[in-house]
Amino acid sequence: MTAHEEFADDLALYALGVLEGSDRSALQAHLAQCAACRRELQHLFGDMGLLGLATIGPAPGPDARARLLSALAEEPRVRMARKQAWRWWLLAPMAAAIVLALVSIVLWRQNRALRQELAQQQAQSAQNQAEFERAIEVLALLSRPDAMRVTLIATNAKPQPQGKAIYRPQTGSLVFLASNFAPVPPKKAYELWLLPTSGAAPIPVGIFKPDAHGSATVLMPPLQKDLQAKAFAVTIEPETGSTTPTMPIILAGGQ
Numbered sequence: 001m002t003a004h005e006e007f008a009d010d011l012a013l014y015a016l017g018v019l020e021g022s023d024r025s026a027l028q029a030h031l032a033q034c035a036a037c038r039r040e041l042q043h044l045f046g047d048m049g050l051l052g053l054a055t056i057g058p059a060p061g062p063d064a065r066a067r068l069l070s071a072l073a074e075e076p077r078v079r080m081a082r083k084q085a086w087r088w089w090l091l092a093p094m095a096a097a098i099v100l101a102l103v104s105i106v107l108w109r110q111n112r113a114l115r116q117e118l119a120q121q122q123a124q125s126a127q128n129q130a131e132f133e134r135a136i137e138v139l140a141l142l143s144r145p146d147a148m149r150v151t152l153i154a155t156n157a158k159p160q161p162q163g164k165a166i167y168r169p170q171t172g173s174l175v176f177l178a179s180n181f182a183p184v185p186p187k188k189a190y191e192l193w194l195l196p197t198s199g200a201a202p203i204p205v206g207i208f209k210p211d212a213h214g215s216a217t218v219l220m221p222p223l224q225k226d227l228q229a230k231a232f233a234v235t236i237e238p239e240t241g242s243t244t245p246t247m248p249i250i251l252a253g254g255q
């Protein structure tokens, strides 16, 4: 260990203005002849200047000096370790300020992203609401018993019973419109069947009874999704419905 390495600890205390007595005069005598220690002292003063600019918290309390001195005394007597610990202590407030600034920027960006997302969701929500209200209107009209239902056919033809199924397998959505259906016998009802493409047994979709004009609707019955249909059919069943169709088939149609 060269002579000036022994003064490294004292340099820090000297820079703080707390080195006293014979230690102080010994260090001053060494500084007069050691350029390396003078440079180190300049660095320490520089660090403290940064500390003064960067400190945004409250001023150190009256115990700060005592705590600093005891912390220095407890450090292992290795110059580099001491120096690094010292520098860290000096720069901690600036590091805290930088971290605070970075956190502020990150939070600001997150906040901006969240506000954009919220605006998009509000626009999407308004569109969903409009679509929902339109769907309600359509279903309300279809299910109104007092709505006028007219089936247009060739002018010289006799009206025939007719069913129209509008089906979307992806969502399991189905609307069925019946017109010109004959009245059913007591305790009986028409039942609509879905014939799967897979060849599986017909699936009961819903039961319905025509009104005085022969019209009826089956709206959005509970159906599983992705059920491919090759055809639809209508039979007459007990009014509680059946699990398998009773012959004969009254109407049938497929794509």
Ligand SMILES: [Zn+2]
Pocket: 003, 004, 005, 007, 030, 034, 035, 036, 037, 038
């Ligand atoms: Zn020296």
